[in-house]
Amino acid sequence: MSCSNLTMWVSSKPSLSDTSSLSFRSCLSPFQLPFSQSSYPATSNSKSSVVHCGLRELRDRIDSVKNTQKITEAMKLVAAAKVRRAQEAVVNGRPFSETLVEVLYNINEQLQTEDIDVPLTSVRPVKKVALVVVTGDRGLCGGFNNAIIKKAVARIEELKDLGVDYTVISVGKKGNSFFVRRPYIPVDKFLEGGSLPTAKEAQAIADDVFSLFVSEEVDKVELLYTKFVSLVKSDPVIHTLLPLSPKGEICDVNGNCVDAAEDEFFRLTTKEGKLTVERDVVRTQTADFSPILQFEQDPVQILDALLPLYLNSQILRALQESLASELAARMSAMSNATDNALELKKTLSMVYNRQRQAKITGEILEIIAGANALV
Amino acid sequence: MTLNLCVLTPNRIVWDSEVKEIILSTNSGQISILPNHAPIATTVDIDILRIRLNDQWLTMALMGGFARIGNNEITVLVNDAEKGSDIDPQEAQQTLEMAEANLSKAEGKRQTIEANLALRRARTRVEAINMMS
Numbered sequence: 001m002s003c004s005n006l007t008m009w010v011s012s013k014p015s016l017s018d019t020s021s022l023s024f025r026s027c028l029s030p031f032q033l034p035f036s037q038s039s040y041p042a043t044s045n046s047k048s049s050v051v052h053c054g055l056r057e058l059r060d061r062i063d064s065v066k067n068t069q070k071i072t073e074a075m076k077l078v079a080a081a082k083v084r085r086a087q088e089a090v091v092n093g094r095p096f097s098e099t100l101v102e103v104l105y106n107i108n109e110q111l112q113t114e115d116i117d118v119p120l121t122s123v124r125p126v127k128k129v130a131l132v133v134v135t136g137d138r139g140l141c142g143g144f145n146n147a148i149i150k151k152a153v154a155r156i157e158e159l160k161d162l163g164v165d166y167t168v169i170s171v172g173k174k175g176n177s178f179f180v181r182r183p184y185i186p187v188d189k190f191l192e193g194g195s196l197p198t199a200k201e202a203q204a205i206a207d208d209v210f211s212l213f214v215s216e217e218v219d220k221v222e223l224l225y226t227k228f229v230s231l232v233k234s235d236p237v238i239h240t241l242l243p244l245s246p247k248g249e250i251c252d253v254n255g256n257c258v259d260a261a262e263d264e265f266f267r268l269t270t271k272e273g274k275l276t277v278e279r280d281v282v283r284t285q286t287a288d289f290s291p292i293l294q295f296e297q298d299p300v301q302i303l304d305a306l307l308p309l310y311l312n313s314q315i316l317r318a319l320q321e322s323l324a325s326e327l328a329a330r331m332s333a334m335s336n337a338t339d340n341a342l343e344l345k346k347t348l349s350m351v352y353n354r355q356r357q358a359k360i361t362g363e364i365l366e367i368i369a370g371a372n373a374l375v
Numbered sequence: 376m377t378l379n380l381c382v383l384t385p386n387r388i389v390w391d392s393e394v395k396e397i398i399l400s401t402n403s404g405q406i407s408i409l410p411n412h413a414p415i416a417t418t419v420d421i422d423i424l425r426i427r428l429n430d431q432w433l434t435m436a437l438m439g440g441f442a443r444i445g446n447n448e449i450t451v452l453v454n455d456a457e458k459g460s461d462i463d464p465q466e467a468q469q470t471l472e473m474a475e476a477n478l479s480k481a482e483g484k485r486q487t488i489e490a491n492l493a494l495r496r497a498r499t500r501v502e503a504i505n506m507m508s
Binding site: 092093095096099100198200202208214215217294296301302304306308309312313316 | 406441454484
């Protein structure tokens with residue numbers, strides 16, 4: 001009687017925790033799988049060993065979940081600290097981009113009347129497109145890398161349907177390993193992102209797209225990156241990088257233009273103890289500029305010098321946004337994982353305590369039954 | 376009148392203080408800028424920038440960009456800038472040799488463009504060090 005009761009307890013409880021672990025499997029899979037499998041054969045074996053083995057196993061499981069929780073929590077905190085650094089990088093780059101936009105805007109005003117032809121702005125019939133795909137270097141950040149890769153694959157399909165040739169420039173380890181596994185997608189170059197995007201990385205990408213475009217190997221360059229919207233939201237977007245429009249505007253695929261004089265930047269703040277992000281739209285002041293400015297060289301040459309700078313700062317910004325999105329995604333993924341681990345730990349300890357109690361009850365019953373038999 | 380120089384790169388502000396005189400390499404040759412210079416806009420080549428502080432000359436390697444002068448304010452926007460004193464001579468020399476080797480190996484229009492750019496950057500860095508000593 002007591003024995004059958006016991007098996008009921010044991011067999012019903014692990015199955016409960018198993019269903020719960022199923023839902024957590026996405027974030028805790030390496031730790032979960034071996035345990036959920038091994039608990040089944042243990043319950044179907046001899047009854048006395050079930051309890052002992054189950055108890056010890058449960059204890060192991062609780063410990064392992066505890067460790068996982070510690071790791072995920074630490075990763076969450078690290079990501080939060082890094083988001084702040086990413087934000088600093090954006091702030092450091094501001095004087096440059098502000099001055100650049102100001103100068104470009106003014107020079108463009110003065111050049112409106114002249115007929116200019118700059119290689120970076122030449123619009124040619126599109127035969128081949130280069131896609132710069134910006135991914136992260138590491139996993140464990142939810143759907144971040146998947147989202148941008150999916151977007152890239154969708155864009156490739158679109159281009160295929162249009163009969164346009166394409167090539168990929170992959171930035172970031174995750175993207176690299178994806179494209180390496182798919183040799184049928186032509187990849188021009190693999191680049192790695194590094195921990196914090198600097199002008200050097202942006203320069204490497206800019207050099208590559210610049211030479212591709214100027215040598216007329218490709219007629220259009222598109223940048224696929226993850227736009228940072230907020231800590232919990234980021235969108236994979238496609239930006240047309242080249243040809244640059246001489247008006248200092250960048251357009252996305254649908255032709256929506258973003259005015260370059262409008263600069264957005266994000267700021268991490270704390271609101272009621274929780275991290276939040278503010279996004280400011282800053283209208284760069286473009287008034288104070290000497291009207292009697294002389295050009296040392298041809299306006300064409302000056303635009304030639306300015307537009308690569310603009311290209312660089314655009315790429316750098318995309319890299320920075322992508323990194324911020326990655327970190328934000330990791331933060332929320334790790335926060336979820338920590339929550340799940342906590343819940344799992346709670347369920348497991350409950351099962352553990354119940355089993356322990358059942359075992360004690362069983363032993364007492366045995367002793368009483370033995371005593372009764374003696375009388 | 377004091378002349379203020381501001382060198383900006385996408386990452387940071389490299390220089391933002393008063394100077395006596397600078398010699399800037401533009402695409403159409405070197406120009407020297409003293410206080411009360413006429414307002415001009417010019418391109419900046421991949422070359423060195425020489426800065427005079429009182430009687431002392433400093434060099435800086437500029438990686439191409441743009442400069443705006445006016446109102447005793449010089450704003451230099453460049454892809455990258457390094458002070459001559461911050462460059463590691465050995466590393467710069469090695470990079471230069473590598474860039475030279477790459478150029479001789481380069482095939483096709485595109486590779487030549489890339490190799491040429493890399494070589495000019497490397498050469499500028501070496502020059503920035505040599506100019507100091």
